[in-house]
Amino acid sequence: MRIGELAARTGVSVRALRYYEEQDLLASQRSASGQRRYAEGAVDRVQLIQQLYAAGVPSRSIADLLPCVVNGRATPELLERLSAEQARIDSRIEELTSARDRLGSVISNAIANWRTGRSCRPG
Template identity: 70%
Template sequence: MRIGELAARTGVSVRALRYYEEQELLVPERSPSGQRRYGEGAVGRVELIQELYAAGLSSRTILTLMPCVADGAATPRLIERLALERDRVDRRIADLTGTRDRLDAVIANAAAKERTGERCRVR
């Protein structure tokens, strides 16, 4: 498939796909005229790249992890790196959960004040 089709199927901009290529996260084949061609596997790979970016991983980290994702081969050092990234994601989830809980408390407090006719002040 061409780059425009891959962008449409993944919801990722053509510009982002070119960036992934510059970072060597995505490697297209080239037609004789030089046009990029992507196989079906590129859709899943782009989706994974997006998920890893959303989890806060850098392009450099994603690049190091890709061989393990692609074929399951991992060195002890890579396994350690994966575990560190997982732990970082766990800490981020805990932080976000704490923030959500605080927001829930504020919402509950504001709703209780609303029921009693008190005004909630926003600063």
């Protein structure tokens, strides 16, 4: 598939796809006219890259991880780095969950105050 189709199917900009290639996260073949052509598996790969970026995993770690995903092989060092990334993500999830819960409490209090006619603004 061409780069525009891959962008449409993944919701990722053409510019981002080119960046992924520059970072060796994604590969394409060139047609006789020089256009990029991607295999069908590129859709899943781009979605994985997007998920990892969204989790805050840096491109270098993603580049190291992708061969492990493709062929199932990993070094002890890579597994240690990936475990550290997973722990970092777990910690961030806990922080976000706490922030969400506190915000929920603020919203509940504001609704209760609104219903009773009290202001939640500082007096």
